[in-house]
Amino acid sequence: MTRGTIAIHGLGLIGGSLGLALRALPDPPRVVGFDADPATGAAALEGGAVESLLPTAETAVPGLWLAVTAVPPRAATALVPELLASLPEGAFLTDLSSVMLPVLRAAGATASDRFVGSHPLRGSEQGGFRAARRDLYEGAPVLVGGPLEAGSPAGRVAAMWRSIGAVPAPTAPTLHDALVALTSHLPQVVSTALVRTLRRTGNMTALLAQGAGPGLRDMSRLAASPADLWFDILTLNAEKVTPALELLEREVRGLRQAIERRDPALRTLLEEAASFRREIAP
Numbered sequence: 001m002t003r004g005t006i007a008i009h010g011l012g013l014i015g016g017s018l019g020l021a022l023r024a025l026p027d028p029p030r031v032v033g034f035d036a037d038p039a040t041g042a043a044a045l046e047g048g049a050v051e052s053l054l055p056t057a058e059t060a061v062p063g064l065w066l067a068v069t070a071v072p073p074r075a076a077t078a079l080v081p082e083l084l085a086s087l088p089e090g091a092f093l094t095d096l097s098s099v100m101l102p103v104l105r106a107a108g109a110t111a112s113d114r115f116v117g118s119h120p121l122r123g124s125e126q127g128g129f130r131a132a133r134r135d136l137y138e139g140a141p142v143l144v145g146g147p148l149e150a151g152s153p154a155g156r157v158a159a160m161w162r163s164i165g166a167v168p169a170p171t172a173p174t175l176h177d178a179l180v181a182l183t184s185h186l187p188q189v190v191s192t193a194l195v196r197t198l199r200r201t202g203n204m205t206a207l208l209a210q211g212a213g214p215g216l217r218d219m220s221r222l223a224a225s226p227a228d229l230w231f232d233i234l235t236l237n238a239e240k241v242t243p244a245l246e247l248l249e250r251e252v253r254g255l256r257q258a259i260e261r262r263d264p265a266l267r268t269l270l271e272e273a274a275s276f277r278r279e280i281a282p
Contacts, residue, residue: 004029004030004063004064004065004066004091005029005030005031005032005061005062005063005064005065006022006029006030006031006032006064006065006066006067006068006160007031007032007033007034007054007061007064007066007067007068008031008032008033008034008049008050008068008070009033009034009035009057009067009068009069009070009071009079009083010034010035010069010070010071010075011033011034011035011040011041011043011044011049011050011070011129011132012035012040012070012127012128012129012131012132013123013126013127013128013129013131013132013136014070014096014120014123015033015035015044015049015068015070015071015096016044016047016049016129016132017049017122017132017133017134017136017137018049018068018070018096018137018164019031019033019044019049019050019132020047020048020049020132020133020134021134021135021136021137021138021164021165022160022163022164023048023049023050023051023134024134025163025164029065030051030063031049031050031051032050032051032052032053032054032061033045033049033050033052033053033054034053034054034055034056034057034058035053036057036071040128040129041053043129043130044129044132047129047132049129049132057079057082057083058083058086060086060088061088064087064088064091065090065091066091066092066093066094066156066157066160067083067087067091067092067093067094068093068094068095068096069083069093069094069095069096069097070096071097072097072228072229072232073097073098073099073102073103073232073233073236074232074236075232076095076097076103076106077102077103077105077106077236078106080093080095080103080106080107080115081106081107081108084107084108084111084114084115087114091114092114092115092116092153092156092157093111093114093115093116093153094115094116094117094118094153094157095115095117095118096117096118096119096120097117097119098119098123098180098184098185098233099177099180099233099236099237100117100119100145100173100176100177101173101174101176101177101237102236102237103117104117104145104173112153113153114153115153116144116145116146116152116153116154116157117144117145117173117176118142118143118144118145118154118157118158118161118168119142119143119144119145119176119180120137120140120141120142120161120166121140121141121142121143121184122136122137122140127225127226127229135165137161137164137165137166138164138165138166139165139166139167140165140166140167141166141167141168141169142158142161142166142167142168142169143168143169143171143176143179143180144157144158144161144168144169144170144171145170145171145172145173145176146170147170148168148170154170177237177239177240178240180237180240181237181240181241181243181244182244185233185234185237185240185241185244186241186244186245186248187222188222188223188225188230188233188234189234189241189245189248190219190222190248191219191220191221191222191223192222192223192230194219194220194223195220195223198220254269255269
């Protein structure tokens with residue numbers, strides 16, 4: 001990986017963890033950063049994720065090799081075009097949002113030689129720099145929105161991810177957004193719906209905490225994620241999330257009907273799910 005300057009815009013969990021990982025390398029690049037929240041920027045600077053803070057969200061940084069946007073996706077649709085407009089010659093930009101197509105459209109067709117999305121499949125229901133850690137991306141799959149050819153934006157971004165132990169893979173942006181709708185966005189909606197269902201139990205609410213076993217804790221964990229972030233993600237990727245929800249509704253309806261009828265076919269539904277679970281997460 002080229003040892004030029006890397007500028008990270010957004011220093012919460014995702015951007016802060018990237019800064020910590022890069023600065024922990026034996027031969028680290030120069031890492032600078034910016035965050036719209038001064039307290040987050042100060043925490044990232046004090047915590048060692050960046051060596052200095054930028055006064056504004058700009059890319060006119062001496063020796064800039066790579067600019068990274070690690071902000072909520074709706075903010076990225078506004079920030080990415082702004083940064084591309086001031087990107088120095090020879091530098092390029094990657095956005096770490098969990099949706100690619102909306103940001104790519106905002107960047108414009110002419111940005112393909114300077115911009116690529118790269119989505120690390122690591123995160124937490126916790127946010128902010130306080131949750132950042134330098135080993136977050138070790139072994140993490142990273143979906144990169146283009147072929148990983150040497151010298152291309154995707155190839156250069158992939159080299160950065162490999163340097164901190166992540167595992168990049170090329171993924172077309174359209175396929176990416178359909179895939180994460182099923183594997184990330186749908187689980188978030190399911191967790192939210194489960195917790196909202198429990199919320200409707202009224203006078204049983206006080207008993208839920210006493211009876212909450214590991215299954216409920218596991219299934220409800222995602223519902224604690226930041227509402228503003230997930231509003232952006234789900235609405236920006238509504239085109240892909242909606243068909244996934246339709247499939248889920250069909251499955252829930254089938255299970256409800258089988259339970260109501262005490263249908264022996266319910267056993268088959270449960271067995272099929274258990275078998276497929278072993279295939280996707282052995």
